[in-house]
Amino acid sequence: MTTLRLILGDQLHQDISSLKGCDKENDIIFMCEVWEEATYVQHHKKKIAFLFSAMRHFSRELKEAGFQVRYTQLDDEDNAGSFKGEIERVVKERGIKNIIVTEAGEYRVLQDMQSWGEAFGVDVDIRANDHFLCTHEDFKNWAEDRNELRMEYFYREMRKKYNILLTDEGKPVGGEWNYDSENRKTPKGALDIPDTYHAQTDDITSDVLKLVGAKFKDHFGDLEPFHFAVTRDQALYALDKFVSERLNNFGDYQDAMVQGEPWMYHSHLSFYINCGLLTPMECIEKAQAAYYDKTAPLNAVEGFIRQILGWREYIRGIYWMKMPGYEAENFLDATRKLPSFYWDANTQMNCLKQCVSETKENAYAHHIQRLMVLGNFALIAGLSPEEVNEWFLIVYADAYEWVEMPNVTGMILYADGGVLASKPYASSGAYINKMSDYCKGCKYKVTKKNGPEACPFNYLYWDFIDRNEDKLKGNHRMRMMYSTLKRMGDEKLDAVRADTKRFFNAIDKGDVV
Template sequence: MGGTLRVVLGDQLSRGLASLQDLDPDADTVLLAEVMAEATYVRHHPKKIALIFSAMRHFAQQLEGEGIAVAYTKLDDPDNAGDLTGEVVRAVTRVAPERVIAVSAQEHRLAQEMQGWSEVCGVPVELRADDRFFCSTDGFEQWARGRKSLRMEFFYREMRRATGFLIEADGQPTGGRWNYDQDNRKAAPDALGTPDRRRFQPDAITREVVDLVRARFGHHFGAVDGFDYAVTAEQAEQAFEAFVRDKLPSFGDYQDAMKVGQPLLFHAQIGAYLNCGLLDPYAVCARAEKAYRDGHAPLNAVEGFIRQILGWREFVRGIYWLKMPGYAQENRLNATRPLPRFFWTGKTDMRCIHEVVEQTRTEAYAHHIQRLMVTGVFALVAGLDPRAVNYWYLVVYADAYEWVELPNVTGMALYADGGVLGSKPYAASGKYIDRMSDYCRHCRYDVKQQTGPDACPFNALYWDFIDRNRDKLEGNPRMSMPYATLKKMQPEKLQALRQQAETFLNSIDYAEEGEW
């Protein structure tokens, strides 16, 4: 006995993980454990659970192939303690290591739990920082210190300079601009054909996991049927390479576009792989930059792609650790309305909401504009409770972990942090959805009508949101245009819009707390 017990979490499936870098194959043991507590602290989408469990089993198989001792607990092991701390204690009892080493969790609740491992295990526990990010939490705190506002654009430029991605020899950004977002807002034409993503036939390990998930988590939102995700680093790299080859050249132009029946368009759908450790963010950004340098993809596509990883992904993680635990309670707009049941069922005449919820049920995925400007905007203008909205986003997406989900929802979508993350609320009427999608053409509601039985609900909800939050938002310089319009609006028209919004909101079937 002796040696070190090295604990690997389900979202740490990277061979270069800090806790594995000095592993001694002759003395150490690696612990991976499928536990009910992590699968059910929210009712995760079955495809997310299947992805993590199958990837964990394949990762364990990889380590064993290298001659490394692995202690692996399956969910249906009769001796399974049910939570991660219990499994670490069980492993310490069996293995009798001299110490335990792990990389600290990225979710605040689990990181706090891990702080108590040494006491309950009775052996020294070393918690290492997660170095799979470009910017450490200490580095982000240092960048944020003394700033009046925290804006992703300025952080992103620092990350570009620090990494050298899309930076020329003279230190200037490639192409002379830092950001090509203005070039990335084209609606997809009707005849646009899009290649499918790389899909993978489940092997015996994955089929066993799928059966387990179907039996244990079949009551969760979504279904595990048709599972075809990558479950190894090799497969994830194949999926990403297929994106670079087939989709990246058009990603920039159409990254904000939405179309009925086309959930992926030119998106990579690699967030789930990045966030569980199957893909390395540095390698992904480097490969995208190479596609530009080789003339395979245009600059607006590559810069936009790199910005999502090097910019937004790193920025929201920094905000999360800078502001937790209080950030989870933010509700600056005092939004209290429960979550509509159609967020779970998809049963609504609003075609945009229906499309996004249905594809999310099937794929455990929606792209960033669908999340922000469809379900997110509805949640914002309808005044939905941030706690309920955060719960929903954490449940339904395979790439959702609190560190990345919470700032995107609380800060970006709901403006519930009062402007910590974003400079203005992303409130919008139906015009935006009509401009960026074909959803409105297939909808019962008329996007051009503001009041009446056929009016698009987004239109009245938008003006109701603007009016009822006047005291909190009117002083925001980026909100000057809607408030200037509001001041010119006839009182009778505003009253009609507010009545329209109230009538619609009162017609909604709301879910009970804890129902899902």
Template sequence: YSTLRLIMGDQLSHDIAALQKCGKNDLIMLCEVLEEVEYVPHHKQKITLILSAMRHFAQELRDKGHNVHYVALDDTENRGNFTDEVQRATEQFNIKKIIVTHPSEWRVLSMVKAWEKSFKIPVNILEDTRFICSPARFSRWAHKRRGLRMEYFYREMRAETGLLMQDNETPQGGQWNYDTENRQTWPKDCAPPERLRFTPDSTTRQIQKLVEEKYSKNFGNLDNFEWAVTRKDAVRALEDFIEHSLPEFGKYQDAMKKDAPFLKHSLISPYINIGLLNPQEVCEAAEAAYYDHHAPIESVEGFIRQIIGWREYIRGIYWLKMPDYPDSNALDADRKLPSLYWSGDTKMVCMAQSIQQIQEYAYGHHIQRLMITGNFALLAGIEPKEIERWYLAVYIDAFEWVELPNVHGMALFADGGLMSSKPYAASGRYIHNMSDYCKNCTYDIKTRIKENSCPFTFLYWSFLIKNEKYLSKNHRMSFALRNLKRIDENEKEVILKKSSEFLDSL
């Protein structure tokens, strides 16, 4: 073979850059490696999804007539990381050139960049065209302005893709953003739609066995594994979402309900992130539902904004700010991660629900990630690197490029406001307004310093007290800080004492 074309576990797209013009003399390589499986203690379902999807993808490539070199995790020759495995393959197959699509993470890109010198053969790193906005384009956009806000970036992406546009400048329906019509709570007696889930086939069962043997101590439960592992099934999952959930996606995108992990969310992030679905095709499918009068503009626009707005913006920030991005800690948060993040063992119903659902499904929707587990970490002052490692490990869709800006910037405000204009700190009242968790909880949402007052509430006030000086520089915090001034000094002391006792007890 002359050329080695490397495909990583989140690059499982048949039309990916590294597979363009793949010929008879080329060898496509996929490898399961310990370093990727163990760089954080991934949820068992996440390892299963990626390895099973890799094996299915390799088989699809063979079926199309390609030459495939596949290294399994338990192959005795396997050297355990991308660099050593690629080197072994270049020697074994007398490779003259390597082609690879730009890796999604900084950590892996720096590895790949060293190969040309150490292997002494050319290494072509091709742009990942599955994203709409390249890192270079994002950087040009960012350098033109003082504050970065997603909304303006998003409008450019709308104009560029033509999604939901009447012409180059006019958004469909006349408005760019319909969020004011969204944000409703879940109605009392309404059952969420059944989700299309997929029964594991023999390939997946084989991986499940391997994961149970080697990673029995990792977080999460494997019995509920019902994710799609092929493009064909991922497309079915997308169609099912468009048919049954998209029409009310917008309305309920911020709602939370006990024992209902999915509501109207799409559950497609893992498929987009590993390459089984293309973000553009997902948005076009949603757009078609609008033009067919199947789904209203506020749902379709809201959904498309998550993908060509938030998702692209997050990735732009990642490449703009790496490798230093994780090192900031604007609020000097230094608490170790409480064990309840792994066990789900807490009387706080909102936290217990959010964590137990991750154990069962490796999933949590946006508001649980931001306003429950993220908000708690912010209010409790958990050290950014500790909680970021948790986020990277537990969700089925977690890769550093998307996890880090969401956690470090959005949830923790650790970047000091690069990504959001103020911390997303909220008291129990927000959770009470958006969910039915509180009415099932032993804690009392209405009080601040009673024996059983809601921890989110006293932690919220103690967060404001502790960070008052820093936050007073931010005019968007002035309303909250004015409310803080109404609390007398004695009560503030009780709040601080209660908070530290509570946190120390975790």
């Protein structure tokens, strides 16, 4: 009996659960590029090219390894356009009675999968994705009966579970669980930042670039230059390059932003981990080995491992715990439309101009740009969670709903009312000025609090605090902000409100702000 084994575009690893026990003689491995997935939001052109090229390379590797692979390209004449349509076609053609698939990363696709059995009259075996390090069950058990779901405690459990950076006595290496306080160096003077990994374009990638250039002209972002890794070997090389060249400084400059340096000392591995080319555990183990080999310091290694073993798994746990319904959360009742400069970078606020331009060019921005510039503005300007979620899902090559949504709804917008963050990540221009060199090239003055020359982050911040007093003043971590607001006096508060009104009026009129 022939079994159909479906591989999705974010499951590109030969060790994936849907391939376990595969009968190479009889089973069909099925992969398809479908219009519905490529356009359900208008993904960045680079993101589509990356995934199609990685999928085509992976299907070639499977064939070379002796699997029977059937692959539908986007421009194949009889492409049905959706997963469901494509699977139905193969099931009918080949008289399939069994489908095996690894669970989808996104709620929407998992629901679709759960309907296939009845729709096609076949058995569908949906297997857990064991590339993640915390199962749904384990996250639920951890979260149950806790008042607060803080990442830090989850992360400690994960360190213990996998015996990462622990002494023989089970204590954290170096004595502390977390070295974040050492990871906030401000970027002073010239930094010697190695270039990120650049893969050569081969025939497969060339064909994909032509296809995406022709079919997705209206989508956001620059298609070229294109230099992402698209095979497992290339992704492993990118990982080694990160560990040997950048990990050393990863911790120190984790929160720093420098104009003209989009990649900083970050790893640029999220694209590869999220689509299966790399496993999270191999990234963790290589970083841990660098610490024991004394080629990278503890603050860098612990910081990097925390992002993957802690944040990434925790974010996924929150997504599945809160879905469905998380997509509709809007605790602060934020309704403002996304300003056009999120698409064209046409703004005089230099920090936003740089971060949007780099996003457009690279389909990448590092965490602190996403959090403290793009996200912070969205929060303090009261942008609609629906619009902000859609933007973040479109523009980054590593974006999938399971990881994008908790970062946006929970981390940057506080739209879940504090499930993920203990207080809103709101800040004025002073933080951006401390952690970047953006302000010196800006038309606005970061030191000015009010008036047309003042940095908009400064008055928007206080307007945000004022506007949301009813919802936030009960939060003990916001107590200091509300005491300062009380001491501000009517005159200053009126100036904040007037500046905010002027700023929003200008955006609404279509002026460049």
